[in-house]
Amino acid sequence: MSNPVSIIMIEDDEGHARLIERNIRRSGVNNDIIPFTSGTAALNYLFGKDGTGLDHKGSALLILLDLNLPDTSGIDILKRVKENQYLKTTPVVVLTTTDDSQEIKRCYELGCNVYITKPVNYESFANAIRQLGLFFSVIQVPPAAT
Template identity: 50%
Template sequence: MKNGETVSIILIEDDDGHATLVERNLRRAGISNGFLRFADGQQALDYFFGDPPSGDAAGKYPPRQDLTNFVVLLDLKMPRVDGFEVLRRLKEAPQTAAVPVIVLTTTDDPREIERCYELGCNVYITKPVEYDAFIEAVRRLGFFLQVVKLPQGQRLAAS
C-alpha cells in the first residue's frame, strides 16, 4: 500500500494447510501486514462479539478496538459455525457491517455464490483444487490487497 497504508488480514480458515499457503503466498506477493487467524467460525464470532478473552487467551489476539484497516478472508465450510453464519453476523451487526469480507473457498456452486453476495460479501474467490493454480490465485489476491482502498481509519464501531 502507498503512503504508509496497510491492510491487515483476518483469516477465518479451518484447514491448517490452506491457512499456511494463504499466509505464505500473500507474504510472497508483498503483503507484510499483520495476520490474525481463527480456525473456525465460532472462534471468529467469539472474537468479534463475545467477551474479551481472559487468562492465557488474553494475549493471543489483539483487542478488537485496536483493529484498523483490515479485511476478512472467510472460508465457508468449517466446523462448529460455518462461513455463511459468520458472514451473516458480520454484515448484520452495526459494529462490523462495513468490514470488507472476501469469501475464499473451494465451493463454486452458483447458489452458494449468490447466497454469499445476498448476505453481503464484497468479493467471492474460488480456491482452485490444483496446487499451482491455488498458489497463483492467492498471489493475485495479494496484489489486489496491496492496491485496495479502505475507508480512512477504518475501525470496528463501538459495540
C-alpha cells in the same frame, strides 16, 4: 495497504491457512495476518467479549473467510459481520472450495465483497492468492467505526 489493516483469516484447514499465508507473503503483503481455525474463536475475536464488535471500532480489518467450518457455517459469520454496525464496512473475501452457483449468489446477497473458489491446481491456487495479495495492497479499507 495502509499499515493498520490486519487480515483476519478464518480457515479451519491449517494446511490451507499455511498455503494462503505463504502466497500472500510472496506477493509482498506484510500486514498482520491473524489466523483462526474455528468460527467460534473468530466470532469471539470479531465481536469482543460484549458481543457488539465495539472493540474494533476504528481499526481497519479485512476478513478472509472459508465457508466450510466445523463449528459454525461461514455464511452465518458473513451474515453477522454484515449486520453489525461496526463491522459491516469491513471487506469480506470468501475463499472456499464450494463452487455452487446458489452458494455464491447467496454470499453476494449477504454482502460478501469477493468470492473466490479455491482451485485444486496449485499453480492456479498460488496465482489466485498472489493476485489477492496484490488486490489487498491496493484496496482501501475504511476504519470499522462509523
